[in-house]
Amino acid sequence: MVLQLEGVSLKREGSWIINDVNWAINSGEHWALLGLNGAGKTALLYMMCAYYFPTSGQLTVLNRRFGRDELGESLRKKIGLVSSTLKERLYDSDNAYQIVLSGAFASIGLYNTPTDEMREKAQSLLKELGCFGYANRRYETLSQGEKQRVLIARALMADPELLILDEPTNGLDFIAREQLLEAVEIISRKAEAPTIIYVTHHVEEILPVFTHTLLLKQGKVYKSGETKDIIAKNVLDSFFEIPIELNWYNNRPWIRKQTNT
Incomplete structure (x- = not known):
């Protein structure tokens, strides 16, 4: 069991942000967490990382x-x-290679001397995620898509058991988004891949590797289970509270508001 929430609720500044959430993730599963802005997605992630503690539940x-x-x-x-x-916390003056290396120490900035093994691993990750060509460029000069791929490489330096990607395509153009999603798919298919939780409010970002999906609405689990059962027209009509059109292309769902003709 990678993650288990049993009746978990969170109260912040007098308001309930998370309400009675039950969720279990087993080893080998990759999940998409889908919810609109304000659904409580980030608060849920902060609890998983022990920045917040549940007000109630286990x-x-x-x-x-x-x-x-x-x-x-x-x-x-x-x-x-x-x-x-x-x-936003990383140092603009550090280059991409230094930022990835800092992941081995879970530090903001590189203050320790990396081992040769760490250096080799950082270079390998930079190549794997298509970042090697700008490894020596300062962080502040990178595009949003380039920054995101560097951050993913940094997150993988310590061989995490759980990888959480919190709306990683925000602010990216179409090409940069697809390049990042390709990188996520490559990571997920590795034999030693960590369990991935991919957080988004865009249905089309739910890749085939995300076999399970949780819909979060107003701090509550609206529905969860296998993606093929969750990403269905009748479920999404109710979830979004508008009729939608759902189509699948290359095993990815795409939606738009249903038009009356």
């Missing part, structure tokens, strides 16, 4: 139960997190 991440086992940095080192918050 949460277990990578066999560590909140309230019973040691959490904090020891847990976060087993989780690779790519988020907009992290992207």
Whole structure:
């Protein structure tokens, strides 16, 4: 069991952000977490990484139960997190190679001397994710898509058991988005791949590798299960509260608002 939430709720500043969430992820599964803005997706992720603690319910991440086992940095080192918050904290003056290397130490900035093994691994990840050509460029000069791929490489440096990608295509153009999704698919198909939770509010980003999907609405689980059962017209009509048209291309779902003709 990679993740288990049993009746988990979260209250922040007097408001319930997460309400009675039940969710289980087994080893070998990759999940898409789909919800509109304000659904509570980021708050749920912050709980998984032990930045927030549940107000009620039981949460277990990578066999560590909140309230019973040691959490904090020891847990976060087993989780690779790519988020907009992290992207803003990195140093613009560091180059892409340095940023990836810093992932081995879970640090913002590179203060320790990397081993030869770490250097080889960072170079391998940069090549694998199509970043090697700009490894020596300063972070601030990279495009949004280039930055995101560097962050994913950084997250993989510590061999995480769980990789969380929090809306990684935000701000990307069509080409950069598809390049990033290709990189995610490559990672997911590796024999030693971590469990991936891919967070989005775009249905078309649910790749075939995401065999399971959870729909989150107003802090509650609307529906969860195998993607083929969740990404269905009748479910999404109700979830979005508008009639939609659903089509599949290359095993990816695409939707638009249904038009009356």
